[in-house]
Amino acid sequence: MSKSTAAQVTGVAEDLAARIQDGSLRPGTALPTHRQLAATHGIAISSATKVYAKLKSIGLVVGETGRGTFVRDRPPQREWHGDDEARLHRSAVDLSFNHPTLPGQAELLRNMLRELAASQHLSLKPVSALTDGPDLDALDALCRRERIRAIYTMPTLHNPLGWVLSARQRQGLVDIARRHDCLLIEDASYAFLADQAPPALAALAPERTVYVSSLSKSLSSGLRCGFVLAPQDRAGRFKAAIRASYWSLPGVITAMASRWIADGTVARQEALLRQDARERQAIARDVLAGMDVTANPNSMFLWLVLPEDLRMDRVAMALAERGIAVSKAQAYATTRHVPHALRLGLSSPPLVQLRAVLEQLRHTIEQFPI
Ligand SMILES: Cc1ncc(COP(=O)(O)O)c(C=O)c1O
Secondary structure, three states, X not given: OOHHXXXXXXXXXXXXXXXXXXXXXXXXXXXXXXXXXXXXXOOOHHHHHXXXXXXXXXXXXXXXXXXXXXXXXXOOOOOOOHHHHHXXXXXXXXXXXXXXXXXXXXXXXXXXXXXXXXXXXOOOOOOOEEOOEEOHHHHHHHHHHOXXXXXXXXXXXXXXXXXXXXXXXHHHHHHHHHHOOOEEEEEOOOHHHOOOOOOOHHHHOOOOEEEEEEOOOOOOHHHOOEEEEOOHHHHHHHHHHHHHHOOOOOHHHHHHHHHHHXXXXXXXXXXXXXXXXXXXXXXXXXXXXXXXXXXXXXXXXXXXXXXXXXXXXXXXXXXXXXXXEOEEHHHHOOOOOOOOEEEEEOOOOOHHHHHHHHHHHHHHHHOOOO
16 A cells, blocks of 8 residues: 555545544444545445455444445444554564553543542642653642642652653652651552662651552553551551442462562562663663654653654554554543553563564554555
8 A cells, every 4th residue: 555545545444433432433334335425435345345345344334245334333432543543463562562552441431530539529720741750849839739648659660751850859849748748658569670779759758758659560451469568657547448448358469479489589579671672772772863752761661752744543453453552642641631652561571582583574564644
């Protein structure tokens, strides 16, 4: 396909997908014949056939021989994300998640978290990021303007930007929290990947830091085993909240996790993962040299800002067509202003395949629109 033909096919397919998803084309609706679709959009009949093939492959339409193409009875209730399509191909390479998800899960979780936040009268305020961490001046200004009760932060190996805050930045954060009497929530889920990090916020300000981590990234997300280190005078409230919302982990999981922490299994596993992540980042640095990449040399993911004239949805879809699933920036954006960027998780393809996958990704982006 020439570049413009592929772009036309994608454009028409996206329009139809959006109308099916928002309900304006209802289940069972007979869609135009290939010839009519081609005439309406000024595309070749073969392109119209490709449009329907695309919609069929992601389960939005069905074709009945001799009768035509119809909107599927129960289309998946969500937007058409580039990564969905790739998941339908068995050969798809998933650079978006560390483990598979089912259609609709992300929306379900997002909506529930919003509801929970609203029920607790929590409102979230974003703080802009500089290249190496949060903008502490902006945070201080926000705390002066409004009563901020807690600051959520990932000082060691931020997801998705990979930063590790310096000792000075950490002290700056602690000073702001003390000045404005805020709790610090330190998410250390990926901290084990950093080789050397300055002391945790929990060590600098134990009186106001809630340190949260889990074994999801280092051992297995299936364990569902996490832990919270809370200031002494608030520990009771955390225990009560955990009991009210979760009760407790099954004993066998607690026993396994405790044993693996105590006998050094977790530490050994973490060292292997650091090594693996380093190798993967080195391949990514090499293949993506010259592109706008932000990453920690030890992290499992990277943040790729696309050239200004490219739209991330289109790029994600083109990648999905080639069997590469990526995460778009929306999932990480805290405001309506979403950067045209992709987050690439490097951990799921076998190490020997990673270079070829990233080369294909680069090629696809550079050829855009195909
Ligand atoms: C920023 C961040 N915090 C925490 C977690 C840990 O999640 P859990 O321990 O619930 O699996 C993740 C996992 O994706 C994460 O990306």
